[in-house]
Structure formats: structure tokens, C-alpha cells
Amino acid sequence: MLKRRSSAGRIFDFLKKNYFLYVLLAPALILTLIFKYVPMYGAIIAFKDFSPIRGIMGSPWVGLKHFEKFLYSPNFDVIFMNTLKLSFLGLIFSFPVPILLALMLNQVRKTAVKKNVQLFLYAPNFISVVVIVGMLFIFLSPTGPINQILMHFTGRPLMFMSEPEYFRWIYILSDIWQGAGWASIIYVAALANVDPELHHAASLDGANLLQRIRNIDLPTIRPIMAIVFILAAGGIMSIGFEKAYLMQTSMNLPASEIIATYVYKVGLQSGDYAYSAAVGLFNSVINVILLLTVNFIVKKLNEGEGLY
């Protein structure tokens, strides 16, 4: 009896002394519980036949009905493969470019030159995705500057924005154009920590520039490469809704309809909330599985260095 009162008393004393820290934490905690955890719970709508009148709680359970509907729908193969292709191609082509840029920037010895080059290369990162896609439509239109140049050689314009076969490459190349410079920052920072003595000693031993990069610079940034790769691979299914949606035209839909845009159209445009939530949930589950798998593989390859 005595003991219990004293432990309750200790908690009371602790809170009395430290309550202010909990006051500071409260806003973030409350907002997270409401806007992150409530929707996680709300995802059970995917297993129900949602009726707006009854609400999420009152609607009847239907098990995996919506998931089956998605898996057996004629759209499934196309949308699923579009998402995978766009993501994997993006990963393969976007991942190495920032590393190359950082290795190249690292060889620039004049600080002023390096700073200015970085200033230019980072700039597109600060342009909005709406403007980027707007620029794509301008530059790639049948009468736009790129087609004007092409016309000189081929005599006919290419329908860049309405041919499904071009969609992925336009998406990925413009992503690299916009993001590669900015993504190189983290590698540039890591390379700045390399001891110049190492390079000096290696060059005395007769190592040329490429050999020094391979044996000194690359091993330095390998842990960061692993983490960046895991994070990128973990996001593979959650490929950006924002840009794909803006780039969609009725003509390029066969390549540009991905899970994220499908969820938006079925859910918010057609109001089929439960089915759309099921598609979204399917996507997240695959995402988490991919993240865990890639983390496991990289850990094996990277001598135990994974994300967690």
C-alpha cells in the first residue's frame, strides 16, 4: 500500500517537474495521432462496403472483395506493370547520375568555380512540378523548339506527349534534369571528408585518377550510396502521383496510368472510396515488402550496413 502510493507520488513529482516538456511535445503528438494514425485505422474501409450514411464503423465487412475486384480487373496488369516499370527504370537511371556528378564536382579544385557550377545544377530543384510539366508540354509540343530542330532532320514532328512509348523516358529524363544536381549534395559532402593525403600517397604510388576514384572516393561514399538506394527502392511503388498525373494525356494513358493516379480517379473523382482504398492499401503493402527485401539484400552485400 505504502509502496504503491510512493510510486504514484514519484510519477506525480516527475510530471510536476517535467510537464513543460510534454506540453512542448503535445502538438506534434496529437497531430500525428489524428492525421497519421486515424487514417491508418481508417484504411479498414478497404475491407468494408462503405456507405456514407453509416460511416466507416457502421458499414458491413466484405473481407477481400475489393482486393479481388482489383486483382481480377482487366486494368490490373497494365496499371501494376506501368507502376513497376516507371519505378524500376527511374531507379536504375536516376540513382547513378548524382554519384557521377558528385565525383566530377569533387575534382574541381577552384572553390569559386565549384560553387557556381553547383548553384546552376541545384536550381531546377526549386521549380515546381507544375512548371516542370508545363515546360515539357511547351518544349515537346508538335510545334515546340525540340520538334523544330527534329523537323530539319526527319521532316516530321514526334508526338512526345501523346505517344505512350515516350512517356516513361520523358518522365525519367526530366526527373534527372530536375533532381540530380540537388541529390548530389549528400555525396559531395561525404567526399569533402576524404583525407587529401590519401590521394597524394596513391599518386606517388603511381595510381592514376580513375584508380584513385575507384579505390579512395567510391569506398568513402559507399555507405551513403547504400542508404540512398534502400530509400529509393523502398519508395518504388509510391512513385509520385503529382508528376504522372500532370503529364497524363488521354493518348498516353496506356503507359501513364499508375496505381497512384488510379486511386485518385477511382476514389476522389468517381467516389468509389472502399475500392480505391483497397488499391491504395495493396500498393502500400507491396511497398513495405520491397523496402524490407532491399534492406535485407543491401545489408548482405554491404557487410551488415543497412538502414536498420
Add this chain to the structure above:
Amino acid sequence: MAVKHSGLDRFLLALNYLFLALAVLIVVVPLVYIVVASFMDPTVLLNKGLSFRVSDWSLEGYKKILSNPAMVRGFFNSVFYSAAFAIVTVAVSVCAGYALSEERLAGRGIFMTLFIVTMFFGGGLIPTYLLVRNLHMLNTVWAVIIPGAVNIWNIILSRTFFKGVPKELKEAANVDGATDAGIFARIVLPLSKPIIFVLALYAFVGQWNSYFDAMIYLEDAKLHPLQLVLRSILIQNQAAPGMISDQLAMNELKRLSEMIKYSAIVISSLPLLVMYPFFQKYFEKGVMVGSLK
């Protein structure tokens, strides 16, 4: 003690400069094209493409876009959303980051786990939308500002920052009889200007450039931020509402929307691109601190 370069090295270094110059050109040329085109006579531009005759230069695109009520309203909406979002998200993150940096906060591990889980799992678009609707936040400013206000990355960033604040400062104030609130307000906050500045910049830029939340939560065109107005001009090829009277023919409307695209891009991107060189080092600092965890 400079590194000695062999002949091969010198060739590779020359190649290196060549490739970097090429990369800069690839980035800069499209941007310069847009800026130059925005100062061209729109009709000439439409018919002939870029031309550099003295008589073809014109400010007509800018005049049209600056007298467009939707664009002007969108601009000020965006200023408001970005500033409000920056204030809310920085306040929430800095407070939480400070609390989590204090070792005497019992339950720290549980709270961190609660936050970090949300980086990997989420309810998804539909449940989040239904929640915002149930809270009667649809078509209100709050829908753009509040749901995204907690950013785990920001919390981790500020927690890392506060862990670097010397303990002795706080202990000395404690001995002098300052309360927790007093220490936070008078010692910690004045020291945290750098982190507040970095987070605020990031939040402002992020909100300025985003359109998705506004698109799904704000129906009323009067509330639309700049990016949604731009979307209708640049991508949906509509002249923004209110910029043209009904009796004008359809193709005139199309022509107008073509004309103002370039100046719309410049006007909307200018604020960020102008301030960015001055703030570059702060943005870089943010990336560095974030990457160190």
C-alpha cells in the same frame, strides 16, 4: 603537397570540365529559353518561334498575366499558405524536437517510434481525405496547412540540433532558478535561429511549389494557390477564369493562354529562383544535418 597529375590524369580532368560544362548547359538552356520567350511578342513567337529582331520584343505577356485576377489572387494565396504553413510546421517541429532531445523525457523511445513508423506506413489517400472531410476542413485554409504540419524529418533535424546545445548553459540557468519554460524561451529559442531558419525555408518552398493538397481539398477557385492557377494555364490550356470575357471566340481564348504561358512560368518561379542563391548554403546545411540523422 598537391597531387601529381600524369598525362592521362590531365586528359581526364579536361574531360571532367567538359562534362560539367555540358551539364550546366543542359540545365540552363531551357530556363534561358523560357525567360527570353517571355519577353517576345506573343504573336511572333507563336508563328515564327524565337526571333531576335528589335521589333519583336514585347512586355505584352507580362501585362496580360499581371492583370489577370486569378493569377494575382493565386499569388497572394500562395504567399499566405506558404508563410502560414512554415510558421505552424516550424513551431510544431522545433517544440517536439527540443522535448525529444532532453534525456529526462520519459518515454522518448516510444514517442520516436510512433513518429518514425509514419515515415514507412500510411493510411493512404482515401482514409486521409475522408478524415479531413469528417473534420469539416474541406474547402478551408486549414486543410492545406494542418494535416501536413507534422514532418518527421523536421523533428529529427531539430532534435539533432538541440542535442548539440551545450548542457552547461541550461544547467547554469537552472541553478539561477529559471523554469523549464524560461530556459526554453530565453536560452534555447534564441540559440535555435539557424534551425528555425532552415526549416522555415524548406517549408515555405515546399508549400509554394505544391498543388496536390489544394487540388483535392479546395473546391472554391478563390482559395486556389498559384500552382493550381498555373496548372490550368500551362497544362489544361485554359486561360484562367476571369481573364477573358465570354463573347470572345474559343480560339482567341486558346491564343491568349498560349501567349501568357512563358510569363506565367517566369512570374511564378521568380521569387524562389531570386532568393535561392542567397540561401543556398542554408538549404545545403539542411540536407547535411538531415543526412547525419
